[in-house]
Amino acid sequence: MLEEAGIPTLSDLEAKVPGRERLKKGPVAIIECFRSIPCDPCYHSCPVNAIKEFSDINDVPQLDFDRCTGCGMCVGQCPGLAIFVVDYTEGIVKLPYEFLPLPEKGQKVIALNRQGKEICEAEVIRVQQLSIFDKTAVVWLFVPEELLMEVRNFKIGDE
Numbered sequence: 001m002l003e004e005a006g007i008p009t010l011s012d013l014e015a016k017v018p019g020r021e022r023l024k025k026g027p028v029a030i031i032e033c034f035r036s037i038p039c040d041p042c043y044h045s046c047p048v049n050a051i052k053e054f055s056d057i058n059d060v061p062q063l064d065f066d067r068c069t070g071c072g073m074c075v076g077q078c079p080g081l082a083i084f085v086v087d088y089t090e091g092i093v094k095l096p097y098e099f100l101p102l103p104e105k106g107q108k109v110i111a112l113n114r115q116g117k118e119i120c121e122a123e124v125i126r127v128q129q130l131s132i133f134d135k136t137a138v139v140w141l142f143v144p145e146e147l148l149m150e151v152r153n154f155k156i157g158d159e
């Protein structure tokens, strides 16, 4: 499905998702970037060097799950909108968002999966807008634990 529609399958995601033990320890980035492309802002954005140094700008990013703190700095700086943070301790997913209007804290939105299908209602708990993110916002959503690895976008109301 990745080849035809650009949507990763569970087996595509296997190498991008840490084991259960790491997930239970706290927030961690899930880098859903699969192609060799000339792009490396993720590497440069990480304050703790959790993304392995690129030997070539075409490298596919490799994340050290144990070093990642889940801070989300890479989420807002990835031009491909390919990075998410999941936090199984709090039931939070942090995702990049480039539509207007932005949601507000406390607002209920409709969470979407990778196919764009509506899968649940979610509450916005934070909207991060930093100058280093340029026009990308990082939106934090409360979602049911079993959907943390499914929710990858959202829409507001009946758009």
Ligand code: SF4
Residues within 6 Å of the ligand: 028, 029, 045, 046, 047, 048, 049, 050, 051, 063, 067, 068, 069, 070, 071, 072, 073, 074, 075, 085
């Ligand atoms: S979430 Fe933070 S610590 Fe983890 S890879 Fe991204 S920038 Fe680095």
Ligand code: SF4
Residues within 6 Å of the ligand: 031, 033, 039, 040, 041, 042, 043, 061, 077, 078, 079, 080, 081, 082, 083
């Ligand atoms: S910045 Fe995003 S699109 Fe670019 S290599 Fe990193 S994860 Fe992939």
